[in-house]
Amino acid sequence: MTTSSVLAGLDGVRAWQEELYRDLHAHPELSHQERRTAQRVSERLRHAGYEVHEGIGGTGLVGVLGNGTGPTVLLRADMDALPVREATGLPYASTVTTTDADGDQVPVAHACGHDVHVSCLLGAAQLLANDREAWRGTVVALFQPAEETGDGARGMLDDGLATLIPTPDVALAQHVLPVPAGHVGTLAGPVLSAADSMRITVHGRGAHGSMPQAAVDPVVLAAMIVIRLQTIVSRETPPGETAVLTVGSIRAGGKSNVIPDRAVIELNVRTYGDTTRALVLDAIRRIVSAECQASGCPRDPEFELFDRFPLTINDPDVTERVAAAFGDFFGDRAGPLGQQTASEDFSDIPTTLGVPYTYWGIGGIDPKTYQQAQDAGRVSRDIPVNHSPGFAPVIQPTLDTGTQALITAALAWLAR
16 A cells, blocks of 8 residues: 555656656766766756755766665666667657767667666656655665776765765666566566676787788787677676676777788677686686687787676575565566676675665567567567667656655665
8 A cells, every 4th residue: 555655646757757758868978977867867866855965976966865764775877878870760869979988979878778777777766755654664766876887886885875875775777678668577687697898909020911821810810809708608608697798899000001010809798607707718818828829929918807896696585575575566577587797787786785675677568569579570670778879768658666665665664
C-alpha cells in the first residue's frame, strides 16, 4: 500500500519528466562537461525540497532529504553522454558537437541512456518528497558525472562525498538496456564485468615499402598479435569462466609505400573475477612480448592501462529484498537479469563507503518492435544496443518503469 500511495502521484510528474527527458536527450554533455545537466538537476532537487551539494568531483551533485528516523537509502544516476553521432531520426535527436578532452571536435549523443537514468531519479525524488507520510528515513539522490570514462565515482569520493552525506544503509542503481520496455531484471552476485582498456605500442624499424628486408614491419607484427590474442579466451580461459577480449583500434603508418616504425594497438578486456582478470592481462603482455621478440623488434613493447572499471557484484541479501519488492509490484514483468558484459563505476561508491548494494536493469525497447525482431530471429540485427547511433529508449513505458523501480526498491527500506 505504501508503494501505491507514493506512486499515485506519478501522473502529476509525468508531463515535466517527459519534457525534461527530451531536453536532456537533445542537449547531451560529455564526461566531466555535464554543467547544464547538473544545473537542471539542481533546480529540480531544490524545488522538491532537497538539500543540494553541487560541484562534487567536478560536476557531480547530491540531494539529501531527511524525513525522520530510519534507514538511509542512496539512489544513483549517471549524467554523461558519448562522442557518438545520433542516427535515430527522433524530433528531439541530438545535433550537438563539442570539443573533447583531446581538443578534437566530436558529435555528442545520449547513446547509453543516462538521460533516462537522470529523468527517472528526479521523478522518484519528487514523488518521495510529495508523500512523506508514507516513509521514514533519509533519501540521498546522487547524480554522478563521467561514468563513461570510469573515473566519475572515484572523483566524487576523492572530493569528500562521504563527508557531505549521511552514511547509507544501502545503495541502489539501475540501467536501461536493449530489452522490452516495462520489464525489470535483477541478479545476485557478479552482474557487470570488470573492464580494462590497454594501449600497446610495438616498435619496428621503418623502411621504403619496396625494401621490406630492411625493415621490422610493425603492421605485420600487429596483425600477428591480434590473431594470437584470440587464443587467450579460446585456449587459456577455464571453462565456466567468462572473458571478452576485443581489439578496437590499430594505428600504424600513413602512406602505402612507407613501412612505419611503430604500431599502436588498443584493446578492451571484460572479466568477472580477479583471477581471470589477472590471467588475461598477464597473457596479453606475454604474447605481445613474445611476438615482438620473434619479429626482432629493436625495442620492447610498451603497455598502458586506462579506462578501468571495477567488477559490479550485487549483494545477495539486498538483491533478494529488491527482487521480492519488484515481484510484488511488477508481477510477471519482473524477472532474472543475465550477466552483462558492460561495465560500470557505480560500485566504487558503495564499496568505498562500506555499503551493500544492488544494480538492476530496465527495458527501453518498444515491446512490439522487440517481439517482431525476436519472432524473425533478428534481435541482434534490428534492435539498437547501448552506445550505437540508433539507441534511444522509447519514452514510455521506460520512464514510468524506471521511476517505479526506484520507488519500489527504496521503499523496501524506507516504508513505514
